[in-house]
Amino acid sequence: MGRPPCCDKIGVKKGPWTPEEDIILVSYIQEHGPGNWRSVPTNTGLSRCSKSCRLRWTNYLRPGIKRGNFTDQEEKLIIHLQALLGNRWAAIASYLPERTDNDIKNYWNTHLKKKLIRKLEIDVETEGESSLKRRASISNYQSVTKGQWERRLQTDINMAKQALQEALSMEKPSFLYEIKPSCSSHSSNNSRSPSSTYASSTENISRLLQNWLRKPPNSSSSSDRANSAESTQISVTANSSTSVGKTVSFGNDKRSSIVSPETCSLFQVESKPSLEPELHFSQLETWLFDENYVGGTESSMNMLDLALDESELF
DNA sequence: AATGCACACAACCGCCTCTAC
DNA sequence: TGTAGAGGCGGTTGTGTGCAT
Numbered sequence: 492m493g494r495p496p497c498c499d500k501i502g503v504k505k506g507p508w509t510p511e512e513d514i515i516l517v518s519y520i521q522e523h524g525p526g527n528w529r530s531v532p533t534n535t536g537l538s539r540c541s542k543s544c545r546l547r548w549t550n551y552l553r554p555g556i557k558r559g560n561f562t563d564q565e566e567k568l569i570i571h572l573q574a575l576l577g578n579r580w581a582a583i584a585s586y587l588p589e590r591t592d593n594d595i596k597n598y599w600n601t602h603l604k605k606k607l608i609r610k611l612e613i614d615v616e617t618e619g620e621s622s623l624k625r626r627a628s629i630s631n632y633q634s635v636t637k638g639q640w641e642r643r644l645q646t647d648i649n650m651a652k653q654a655l656q657e658a659l660s661m662e663k664p665s666f667l668y669e670i671k672p673s674c675s676s677h678s679s680n681n682s683r684s685p686s687s688t689y690a691s692s693t694e695n696i697s698r699l700l701q702n703w704l705r706k707p708p709n710s711s712s713s714s715d716r717a718n719s720a721e722s723t724q725i726s727v728t729a730n731s732s733t734s735v736g737k738t739v740s741f742g743n744d745k746r747s748s749i750v751s752p753e754t755c756s757l758f759q760v761e762s763k764p765s766l767e768p769e770l771h772f773s774q775l776e777t778w779l780f781d782e783n784y785v786g787g788t789e790s791s792m793n794m795l796d797l798a799l800d801e802s803e804l805f
Numbered sequence: 806a807a808t809g810c811a812c813a814c815a816a817c818c819g820c821c822t823c824t825a826c
Numbered sequence: 827t828g829t830a831g832a833g834g835c836g837g838t839t840g841t842g843t844g845c846a847t
Contacts, residue, residue: 550815
């Protein structure tokens with residue numbers, strides 16, 4: 492059994508955060524940096540539990556978060572990554588630096604899942620199947636996404652890793668030995684060892700992809716890279732007309748608060764660390780988005796096939 | 806105008822992993 | 827080596843909002 496909830500203490504506030512609470516939290520993190528969440532409620536006077544503070548920061552207040560509609564590219568990327576990684580939202584989010592895992596999870600649950608089921612319905616219809624078989628197919632899909640997902644995920648990861656290693660060994664075997672300590676996303680301040688399932692799967696895949704992309708079959712143009720970098724820039728907006736400080740816009744939230752100029756540099760540093768491989772991101776996108784991608788190796792195509800071909804796995 | 810419904814998303818909860826002691 | 831605690835993740839719930847009736 493897990494530990495008792497940390498937030499069932501009397502006097503701990505729940506529910507939506509107020510702008511005042513946001514300002515207090517942002518100001519504190521601006522001064523001390525994120526982390527040591529346990530001490531945040533005590534030091535700020537916020538009547539919130541540490542978890543709530545952390546979630547509020549990571550899912551809402553953290554700079555660089557893009558809000559609003561998901562683009563087609565993002566949508567395709569999520570679909571492909573979900574097929575490859577399963578419901579590892581944090582891992583998926585590491586490929587979308589501007590989106591939080593919570594956002595992606597919500598988007599998947601509210602949009603993409605329905606969309607895929609609808610697509611499946613249409614596919615079955617066009618194949619002229621009976622309505623009975625259609626219903627069976629849909630319910631099968633739903634049960635698969637729920638119950639067998641874990642098993643399938645591990646299979647996916649193992650097969651993807653194997654295929655990728657083969658691809659890499661064909662290109663340049665030493666790539667596999669260039670794997671460096673954590674370079675992505677949430678792991679920057681998370682010292683999980685490589686022995687954990689999470690670290691040994693998604694992170695390694697990420698690293699392998701990056702290593703592979705260091706010597707891509709067709710190197711991407713500098714403009715692509717510029718676009719990629721541009722697309723991942725953080726959304727802290729400096730208001731030159733503000734004499735005291737700068738205006739930080741919290742996503743599409745109408746609210747804004749005044750923070751000191753140091754905020755920007757702090758935010759840039761704290762912004763999602765997975766920006767490092769951004770120069771490779773456009774090519775990764777190409778690989779992930781284009782189901783008929785011909786620029787990669789045969790093995791990389793196999794890998795994509797493995798991730799996308801539902802029927803082979805069931 | 807009132808009500809009901811569906812949707813989107815922020816926030817919470819329970820569990821897991823890792824680390825420090 | 828065992829245990830407690832902190833941080834992190836994924837699933838689920840609650841609530842606000844927009845639309846249809």
